[in-house]
Amino acid sequence: MSVTAAKGFTAAGVAAGIKANGNPDLALVVNAGPRRAAAGVFTSNRVKAAPVLWSEQVLKTGELRAVVLNSGGANACTGPQGFQDTHATAEKVAEVLEIGAGEVAVASTGLIGVPLPMDKLLPGVEKAAKELSEHGGEKAAIAIKTTDTLHKTSVVTTDGWTVGGMAKGAGMLAPGLATMLVVLTTDADVDAPTLDKALRDATRVTFDRVDSDGCMSTNDTVLLLASGASGATPAYADFAEAVTRVCGDLSRQLIGDAEGASKDIRVEVVNAASEEDAVEVGRSIARNNLLKCAIHGEDPNWGRVLSAIGTTNAAFEPDRLNVAINGVWVCRNGSVGEDRDLVDMRYREVKITADLAAGSESAVIWTNDLTADYVHENSAYSS
Amino acid sequence: MSVTAAKGFTAAGVAAGIKANGNPDLALVVNAGPRRAAAGVFTSNRVKAAPVLWSEQVLKTGELRAVVLNSGGANACTGPQGFQDTHATAEKVAEVLEIGAGEVAVASTGLIGVPLPMDKLLPGVEKAAKELSEHGGEKAAIAIKTTDTLHKTSVVTTDGWTVGGMAKGAGMLAPGLATMLVVLTTDADVDAPTLDKALRDATRVTFDRVDSDGCMSTNDTVLLLASGASGATPAYADFAEAVTRVCGDLSRQLIGDAEGASKDIRVEVVNAASEEDAVEVGRSIARNNLLKCAIHGEDPNWGRVLSAIGTTNAAFEPDRLNVAINGVWVCRNGSVGEDRDLVDMRYREVKITADLAAGSESAVIWTNDLTADYVHENSAYSS
Incomplete structure (x- = not known):
């Protein structure tokens, strides 16, 4: 379902051959409107x-008609040529879709500091344009994977309108905002300032509170596109809640x-x-x-929680x-609490609760453990 | 040599049996003066x-006559009992050396959140007092090891006076200041305010610029004791340089x-x-x-340097x-530079140079790589 769950997309x-292993590596998302x-x-x-x-x-x-995304190369730290390559990518999308390049967002992910193989990427855009479909959401989500083992999609449908989306991201995952690449679509009839507010409200408490490895990417991008194709005009609170649920x-x-x-x-x-x-304490932990x-x-080991x-x-x-x-309250009043045994x-999910006893506010940060597999995967990433 | 290289110590x-494996775990350092x-x-x-x-x-x-240090337990996050245990340790040292408890510094290292076995520690103080020797520096340095594979000592002798010291520390190593436990001694005839200035000047550019794993300890302690036993009164710059060399x-x-x-x-x-x-950029990297x-x-992978x-x-x-x-300048002007191959x-030592092209100041931060062995060692530390 992904980005095509909402009508109008x-x-x-x-x-396209950007990835040496022949896996899907180029995605295109198009908003047919009316908005x-x-x-x-x-x-x-x-x-x-x-x-x-x-x-x-x-x-x-405040307007976009298309988003083109590639995996297999971040096009980061690639100098003036990198910017020209991004521009050429948008121009190519504009040409095949008969729109303007200024209506096309571009997102890239992969290794930093390596120029994109434009001789493969541009023909890939033509190929993707030919395959555009109202059922293409899954394929788009698959094409943006890098070290992801699964493709990620989510959909919320309510009262005749929908918010859906796709994401990629598995490493360099400490958004400031955000992590990775995310494209969200909706067929609700919502204007750009409202989209912007809903997206910022949602990302602040979702993607911005994911901190897998403390490393912030150069490419993090989260886009939200509205087609208005459902004709529905939800109240702000309902719309923001749906966006937040999908982001979460x-x-x-x-x-x-x-x-x-x-x-x-x-x-x-x-x-x-x-x-x-x-948030500061959660991130430090x-x-x-x-x-x-x-x-x-x-x-x-609650001592390490306290030292953090x-x-x-x-x-x-x-x-x-x-x-x-x-x-289990293993630490009480800064000292030994209940039996750690x-x-x-x-189980895979572990919950750490830190009670600061200093007020009534709270926040949740999600992270992962540090493993030998993480070291192995990231020792060999670019070689 | 260690802390007994300088005369007067x-x-x-x-x-003492604090460590279950029977390894040395209690050290005592005594300043016989005259200062x-x-x-x-x-x-x-x-x-x-x-x-x-x-x-x-x-x-x-501004005065100390003795320092007692134990490994095998950090006595951190141990509540009021923990403070009483530290006090009792100082009192015991005072008793056996016939000095005041207020002249005794205490340092502990090991697991956080576990009370010290005082029934073993206090007899250990008596045992250590009987073994005090002008040649005891190595044994003291060995007794403060935790996961250290080597004991660490350093000595600078110049113009009739000496600065020497010992250190322990292998993990939770991101001083703010400092890392770990360090005792430095000198027989130079230096007053407390000068010692304090020399120590702060030295640690700011040495221990404070070590960041092995980003984790700051609850127990970091660096002490500098002067006996004046050499009778030498070095110029501040010479003394500070010697302290900085030993700290470095x-x-x-x-x-x-x-x-x-x-x-x-x-x-x-x-x-x-x-x-x-x-320093901020060095620490981020x-x-x-x-x-x-x-x-x-x-x-x-210079892209990860830029993203940091x-x-x-x-x-x-x-x-x-x-x-x-x-x-090899693998990144030039924010983009691809010389051939990364x-x-x-x-070799074990790797040098990363980041040129900000924004001024003329510099700093060096030392760190380590992240390895599966680090994960293994710290996944099993308290179990």
Whole structure:
């Protein structure tokens, strides 16, 4: 279903030959309207890939008619030629679809610092355009995979309108926003400013709270396109909720498929003085390599949680901190709590609760354990 | 040599039975004077172990007659009982040496959140006191090891006076200051304020620039004791240089023995607008798990260096960044530079140079690669 679950959209995914192994590597998503509203959020990494710079620019109109995405190369740190390649890609899409290049967003993912093989990519665009279909969502989702073992899609349908989407991402997964590439579509009749607000509200509490490995990508892109084809005009709250549900579902799928991970870790920070404090503490816990190793070893090592909390600027008193792992309060008042042998860590999902005892705000950050498989996968990635 | 290289100091290292495996686990260092000046720097982690809180307090006088250190337990996150245990340890040292408890610093290292076995530790203090010797420095250095494979000592002798020291530390190694436990001694005749300044000047550019795994300990302690026994009164610059050399040497030994590491990585940031920028960028590179995996795989993946730089607030323009790995400028002006196949990464030491092209300041941060052995060692640490 993916990006074609909503009415008014077609998509395709093809093998253009960008990837040496012949796997699908080029996706096209087209909004047939009647509306062509769009919004996007992008990596806050200051080293931005050429397609990010391009897409930020074209989105200033609040309209998009198409998105072209490739895996097999990030087109990041590729200099002026990289930007020309992105421009040429958009021009090619514009040519085959008889639209303007300024109506085409571009997204790329793969290795940084390698120019794209344009002699393969441009013919791939022609091929994808020929295969555009209202049933092409799955193929598009498959074509944007890199080290992903699964393709990721999500759909929410309610009251005659739909929000659907696809995502890729398995490593370099610490959005600021965001992680990876995501295209969301809706057939609700929503204007660009509303799309923008709904998308920012949603990503702030979903993709922005995924932190698999602390490494922020140069290519993170999340786009939301509205066709208006359902004719429905949902209330903002309903629309935002649907977008947030799809983003949350895709975020969860990203964590579940993170490189080499054996555990999905839900870090919940409660009783913080502010939401910012809760996020800062959650992120510090999520990025603590020693803790991530301990969780991999099914060791409820709460001392590493406390040492991570201690490096933050959040409001708390060390002797009032409480920590639960999978519901067992192994740390009470900054010291030894319930018996750590009571903690059952056999399952993939592990829940860490950090109680700052400093207020009433909370936040959830999702992360993964740190494993030898992660090391192996990322030691050999570009060789 | 270690802490007994300087005249006026005795030391001992014994097996008190704190460690289940019977290895040495308790060290004692005593300053026989005539001077008893001392200074210390401690972890900036807000969750501080009981011995850190104690030692910070007793150091306010600027004098110490003894330091007692134990491995086999950090006495961190152990509540009021933990502080009482530290106090009782200092009282025991005071009793056997016939001095005041307020003249005794305490340092502990090992697992967080486990009470110390005082029934073993206190007799260990008596045993260590009986073995105090002017040749006890090596044994003391051995007794403070945890996962260290080697004990770490360093000595600089010049113009009739000496600075020597010992260190332990192999994991949770991201000082803010500092890493781990370090005791430095000197027989130079230096007062406490001067010791304090020399120690802070030294640690700022040595221990504070070691970042093996991004995880800051609750127990980091660096002490510097002066006996004045040489009668020498060196100029500040000479004394500070000697302290910095010893700290630099010990820092380098810590990196060389970091848990599971196969590479020591020297991250040098040059042409930064400020030293703070250089340190921020160096630390961001040093903490990038994906890059650390790539270095482990001997992959000169400069894209991961750029993506790490891009997450900082330092002054730079993305298209002016240059990166060299082992002297080969694989990234020029934010894009592809010299052939990455020219980079020889067979040796343990790897040098990454990041040129921000934004000024004339620089800094060096030392880190390690991320390996499956690190994961294995830290998945099983407390079980």
